[in-house]
Amino acid sequence: MRSMVAKCLAIGSGALIVALAILFAWLQNP
Amino acid sequence: MSGHSQPPALLTRSQATYVWRGVFWVCVYLGLALAPLAVLLLGPTPPGGGFWFDLSLALGFAGTAMIGVQFVLTARFRRTSAPFGIDIIYYFHRYAAVVGFLLVLAHPAILVIENPGYVELLNPLEAPWYMTAGLVSLAAMLALLVTSLWRKQLRIDYDHWRIGHGILAVAALALALLHINSIGYYVAEPWQRGLWSVILASWLALLVYIRIVRPVRLLRAPYRVAEIREERGSSWTVALDPVGHGGFSFEPGQFVWLSLRASPFALREHPFSISSSPESAPRVEVTIKELGDFTRTIKDIEPGEIGYVDGPYGAFSIDRHSAAPGYVFIAGGIGVAPMMSMLRTLAARGDRRPHVLVCAHSCWERVIFREEIHALADKLQLHVVHALEDPPADWSGEVGYVTAAMLDRHLPTERADLEYFICGPAPMITKVERALYELGVPVRRFHTELFDLV
Numbered sequence: 001m002r003s004m005v006a007k008c009l010a011i012g013s014g015a016l017i018v019a020l021a022i023l024f025a026w027l028q029n030p
Numbered sequence: 031m032s033g034h035s036q037p038p039a040l041l042t043r044s045q046a047t048y049v050w051r052g053v054f055w056v057c058v059y060l061g062l063a064l065a066p067l068a069v070l071l072l073g074p075t076p077p078g079g080g081f082w083f084d085l086s087l088a089l090g091f092a093g094t095a096m097i098g099v100q101f102v103l104t105a106r107f108r109r110t111s112a113p114f115g116i117d118i119i120y121y122f123h124r125y126a127a128v129v130g131f132l133l134v135l136a137h138p139a140i141l142v143i144e145n146p147g148y149v150e151l152l153n154p155l156e157a158p159w160y161m162t163a164g165l166v167s168l169a170a171m172l173a174l175l176v177t178s179l180w181r182k183q184l185r186i187d188y189d190h191w192r193i194g195h196g197i198l199a200v201a202a203l204a205l206a207l208l209h210i211n212s213i214g215y216y217v218a219e220p221w222q223r224g225l226w227s228v229i230l231a232s233w234l235a236l237l238v239y240i241r242i243v244r245p246v247r248l249l250r251a252p253y254r255v256a257e258i259r260e261e262r263g264s265s266w267t268v269a270l271d272p273v274g275h276g277g278f279s280f281e282p283g284q285f286v287w288l289s290l291r292a293s294p295f296a297l298r299e300h301p302f303s304i305s306s307s308p309e310s311a312p313r314v315e316v317t318i319k320e321l322g323d324f325t326r327t328i329k330d331i332e333p334g335e336i337g338y339v340d341g342p343y344g345a346f347s348i349d350r351h352s353a354a355p356g357y358v359f360i361a362g363g364i365g366v367a368p369m370m371s372m373l374r375t376l377a378a379r380g381d382r383r384p385h386v387l388v389c390a391h392s393c394w395e396r397v398i399f400r401e402e403i404h405a406l407a408d409k410l411q412l413h414v415v416h417a418l419e420d421p422p423a424d425w426s427g428e429v430g431y432v433t434a435a436m437l438d439r440h441l442p443t444e445r446a447d448l449e450y451f452i453c454g455p456a457p458m459i460t461k462v463e464r465a466l467y468e469l470g471v472p473v474r475r476f477h478t479e480l481f482d483l484v
Contacts, residue, residue: 002118002121002478003121006121007121009056009122009125010125010129011125013060014130014132015062015073015392017063017064017067017089017096018134019095020067021088021092021333022085023071025082028079028084029081
């Protein structure tokens with residue numbers, strides 16, 4: 001269960017980074 | 031008196047403190063991983079990029095930051111690991127490495143897909159050196175992943191893997207930073223240069239701490255092997271006494287990194303659960319099963335040899351749940367070592383609460399600490415259950431893996447408020463957690479210690 005939480009947190013932080021990267025690229029190129 | 035009783039709190043005050051500290055450190059992690067993106071968002075943009083170009087750059091920066099934070103995760107800072115248990119931080123380190131690598135990989139992949147002409151930049155014979163630096167960094171990251179995720183399948187010895195992992199990791203990040211700095215996008219402004227310098231300095235300081243400061247501290251606080259005892263099941267207990275210092279205090283169930291026949295600088299240390307009680311401190315005992323190259327040499331260690339003990343680590347302890355009405359310990363094989371630390375501690379403290387110990391082993395002769403467990407059952411209110419895969423002909427106890435039906439036979443009906451400590455091979459932990467969940471035990475009552483970090 002704890003390893004699943006660790007996996008979710010890693011994937012979640014990756015997803016957050018991708019979302020922010022897309023936001024950045026979109027802001028630079030509206 | 032109002033006559034109304036307060037509902038039991040979900041968490042005690044100390045547990046709530048650990049939760050808040052955990053949330054704080056998760057936020058710090060996200061802050062560190064997202065910092066380069068903030069730099070991008072706040073700074074001026076180089077002209078002529080385009081959406082895919084900027085997205086690719088952002089993913090490259092953020093992936094590199096995530097890989098950089100990997101060094102912090104394995105630096106074994108006790109304060110940051112305390113709320114989670116360091117075993118789970120290592121698991122997170124493994125998963126975050128995969129995510130970070132995919133982000134970094136997306137950086138050249140997007141560039142090449144969007145503009146196939148960039149393929150030429152992947153040719154080391156024609157591309158500028160800093161492009162090759164980026165490519166080699168990516169290859170080093172891939173090598174790190176493959177050798178870590180499949181170390182055993184590739185038959186790489188742990189000590190060799192550990193040294194190679196350190197070298198590859200430093201090379202991967204150093205080359206990535208060279209690549210970023212030499213291209214110069216988003217690092218040209220003075221404040222951006224300042225920020226990247228701070229990031230670089232922090233990373234170098236971390237390396238100095240891990241490779242020099244901590245080994246020096248360990249070197250100044252050596253331990254002497256006082257005794258080596260053979261246990262059942264090809265296991266050995268190593269008793270260590272501090273030499274010229276007072277040792278350390280620990281919670282029963284925690285673990286240490288142990289270096290034997292190697293300097294702390296050699297990074298040939300291995301994690302082992304403490305099997306002794308803190309009540310017998312400053313002596314520390316670890317019980318080690320012969321499983322790998324290092325553990326097979328334990329029996330050759332002689333009393334009087336010097337060792338180095340880095341610890342304690344881990345959140346797997348009854349002392350984190352001291353208000354429980356009773357404990358249930360479920361151990362597979364050598365997973366009984368931290369349970370012994372906790373049971374010995376309960377016995378030393380004269381505990382009178384009812385507890386259950388479930389030991390899963392291959393056969394009766396290999397039940398580690400069998401005789402002492404029975405002695406502890408007499409001292410404590412301890413119900414002991416042995417589950418054997420290969421029982422003797424006259425065996426009347428439990429047989430096979432630990433299942434919900436098996437646990438149901440031995441747990442008291444008032445089982446939801448007990449605290450459950452599970453330690454053993456990862457598949458066993460998963461099965462036991464499912465079984466307990468089926469029996470209606472709240473997930474917050476499960477506490478696990480994961481072996482097999484690599």
